[in-house]
Amino acid sequence: MSIFSLTVIASLLISSIRSATPLVLAALGGIFSERSGVVNIALEGIMLIGAFTAVMISYSSGSAWLGVLAAMAAGVAIAWLHGVVSIKYRADQVVSGTAINILAVGLTEFLLAKFFGQAGQTPNVTPATLPTWLPLHGFTQQVTAFAWIAAVLVVLTHVVLFHTPLGLRIRAVGEHPRAADTVGINVFHMRYLGVLLSGALAGLGGAALSVGLLNSFTDNMTAGRGFIALAAVIFGKWSPFGALAASLLFGFADALQTQAQIIGLKVPSEFLLMSPYILTMLALAGVVGRSTPPAASGTPYEKGER
Amino acid sequence: MSDRKAKRLFTGSIPLPTFEGFLVPILAVVAALLVGVLFILWVGKDPILAYKALWRVTFGSTRNTLETLVDTVPLIFTGLSVALAFRCGLFNIGGEGQYLVGSLAAAVAGYALPGLPAVVHIPLVLLAGFAAGGLWAALPGWLKARFGIHEVINTIMMNYISLYFVHWLVIAHLKDPTNLSQRTPKILESAVLPNLLQNTRFHLGFFVALLVALGVYFLLWRTIAGYEIRAVGLAPAAAEYGGISVARNIILAMVLSGGLAGLAGAVQVAGISLAYYDGAGFVGYGFNGIAVALLGRNHPAGVLVGALLFGALGRGGVRGMQAIADVPKSMIGVVQAAIIFFIAAEGLFRVLVPRLRQRRQASRGPGPAGGTGGEGAPHSGTATEGGAGR
């Protein structure tokens, strides 16, 4: 089959968008968190918890969308933990994030055993879909409703961050918290906001994976997607559209990998799977456009310190 | 970092943590085990039974104790790995990947070099693991030293790169063709760390780990290299001013740290698995090494204790809680995460600990005043404890 075949290209595109969707959502979360000055390597764990919660609640309630909302709420709850530990108690944000990632694996396995009485995988649930009368229904069915949600949220995040007073404040807190503090901005509130938003969005990203793409939950199903989302944040230079582009690129690599055989691609799939991580390292090193994080990202803020 | 904490951690030539230094980890463990109780109750099981089962399979008999020590070994290495990097101001979160490449390199050195006596072959295997892990960590170290790029992101990225890279190497090149499972050929007899006790897995690697812990202690506090690594970790600008090459020490510390994680893999291959098995996933020793280092206050002696605890939890979760008390083993993951949270958020205990101490002091009369400043102005950390919160 030719690589230029229209159907192949179309299926590659759709598959790229499908892979990219959870990444974009979690990456937007990462942007909010990092822009406010809190490194969030817990995206992986939050996604996992979101993925599980979405399935659990849709299974028990019969409503996929209720599951999605619950996933966001669970993401917020777990992010709140990250916030308390790293903002209030000024713990190392990377340590706290690592703890959440370990917690998420254990907790979801535990809850899976407790509520479904089985190990490894949940039963299938009905996916979250949009009403059929909406335009582009066929396309939507293929890329899932979450692709649209992600697209809207990218624009929204951009507007909030760069065109509202709130966004200015969030960014100021991430760059120079003391300066923000002296003009009366509550650094802690802004950071909590950033972290909680990242929880909601990463939870949504997890839901996009479980009730969006796969219709069930499997142990550790995120399998590094949270870290790819983090990579997308960095590769996209902490901007929503940048993260979107990076996610699509990484999604494309994933699509190539899964369809390598159909296309007749000779590159081992492992190298395609590696590419997001390699590209991100290159971006950080300045080989692919310099990527500089917010100045205060990763540093706990202490009010009285001089 | 507050003065008090700093003082606890770095007391020059007597670097052992004080009683107070131990207090937070102990409280954290106790609190986390209590969280575990809640989870056990939640699934309707008996927490006392569960913890008894955990104890029985870990320290209940000599044999079980030895088996627990075996599970402790890789955690000692990864804990030391994280602790050493921390001492140089680096957060090596790449232990998982360094472990994988170290394991594979050790396995290859183990089967591909026939005709060597064990006294040569075993050290060579361990060295191969150390070197592979060290080289793998050298890149993020160099990127940090040369461009100032934070090692956390790069080591995370390299974890995944190693996962796929090692997987590819095994299935495409190094797979044992005579065997169905995805693994390398078995290592040669001359490469196996000798088993020290019949009917247990207890092998020489345990003593290698103890020796390496001692070595790390010696390196950090008794040598020029250690002085320089710690100086760079605490105050890079001052170290540079004092004629210490910051870049060199960052790379050195990352290589040593990665090497220790690689050594963890090598010891597991040479002592337990006797081949590299491709599991297409992380083993968890790297991440748990972070917890172990935190528990151990980044001190080799503390790391030994932390590793023992995590080794025991890991073993006890599967063989005790799940097998005997029917509590899902994943509960241990929750407890382990809780330990990290509680240590990380030690401020939580700071509310509690001073009260404990006050009570102690009250019974003994007033203790010495805290401040040491001569004509001093209030330099730092002024509002840490005070009420400038809001």
Added chain:
Amino acid sequence: MAKVLEMVGITKVFPGVIANEDVHFDVEQGEIHALLGENGAGKTTLMNVLYGLYAPDGGELRWQGKPVHIGNPNVAIRLGIGMVHQHFMLVPPMTVAENIVLGAEPSKGGLLDMAAAKKRVRELSEQFGLKVDPEAKIQNISVGMQQRVEILKALYRGAGLLILDEPTAVLTPQEVTELIAIMRRLVEEGRSVIFITHKLKEVLRIADRVTVIRRGRVIDTLYTKDATEDGLAEKMVGRKVSLRVEKDEARVGDVILRVRDLTAANNRHLPALRGCSLEVRRGEIYGLAGVDGNGQSELIEVLTGLRPATGGEAMMNGKSLLGLNPRAIFARGVGHIPEDRQRRGLVLNFTVGENLILGSHHRQPFSVRGLLQGGAIDRRAEDMIQRYDIRTPGTKTLARSLSGGNQQKVIAAREMERDPDLLIAAQPTRGLDVGAIEFLHRRLVEARDRGKAVLLISLELDEILSLSDRIGVIYEGRVVAEVPGHEATEEQLGLWMSGGSTGRRGEAQG
């Protein structure tokens, strides 16, 4: 006149230190009121209490006669108090306008209205004669403009009382004159200014009234027309101070350090040294005067191997220092008291003993074959603590817990004990109290009398004038003038420091 602000009996205690004790302080409408005191006297603490950053442990604040509680900066801002911090509180990657409106942003339909913000900034900028470019990013503008942005930030919020914390430290003499004009304009418009400083001359030049504070207590409040420099100095320090340093005639020997046409870039890769030349001889203190940011830091860093030179030469005893690392330069006989003692000079979380061997830690007797020798390290530390009068509980005490003066003594002890031919002392007394300053000055003069070459870099003209045998002025990366110490006047140096007519003596005598 109406009192805008009264601080009555303010007390603020930090663990182990009483920073403010029963402080009474008031400001009248339309006055410039100086708050004078040594470093660590409690000026900044008092202002942080006023601005709501610290909660006082006792006392009362009255704003326009009414008692107020200022729990956070928002309350202060709402009352009309503005503060320009010593270290500017500006977000570098954001624009001037964004920084000014941050926290009180104009918005339209929920969105940021940057057009309105820029317009308002331009209006204020014209009204008060504070020239800024609203669209420029903070990271690309000069320090002087950054300060104007800070003042605008306060005015944008309608500040009636402006606190300026050590505002002149970073400015050229010309910029200081401009700042004074701005302050005058502010008080003419009925606003009030609190001016925090430790410089006596500035108080007399700028302020209407002055409150002197020492060790957290108010010593006196008086009108500047009734004050003299000596009187203020005595109140500030608590005893008579001789501002002159006692020293004999210099016995100058050979050239130790010869710097020729040296060039180097700063951290932002812009030229910082542009052909700097100077010579320091055995037995003299060469004082390098200049406004902060004219290449002093880069010069020191090049000479000590911390920064590469891009051209020119630096010879010590006839051999080039360029391209050597700090360790090799130490070995050539250079001692260095760095300008940022807490960041560069000390590993704060190392013990006093460990700090006293920094840079010699790899040499005998402190280490042998790669191993540290605890006994030798301890003995050295005990010896130094005694000879340099370092007030510390012991050799195992962390450097962090020493006072600023004692920290500096640790550094001075370490560097002088190396017995270097050339001692580079950068801002050796910044932030110290008078006792420690006198101690260090004596040590520098002793080093010179023992035939060492001393290169003194200081932003304090008084320090340069009282210590130096020869004075060079650095401006925009070049030494633009040189005079013998006893011939120098503050006015002339000030002129050179701001790029006024050059007075290089080179050709005439050299």
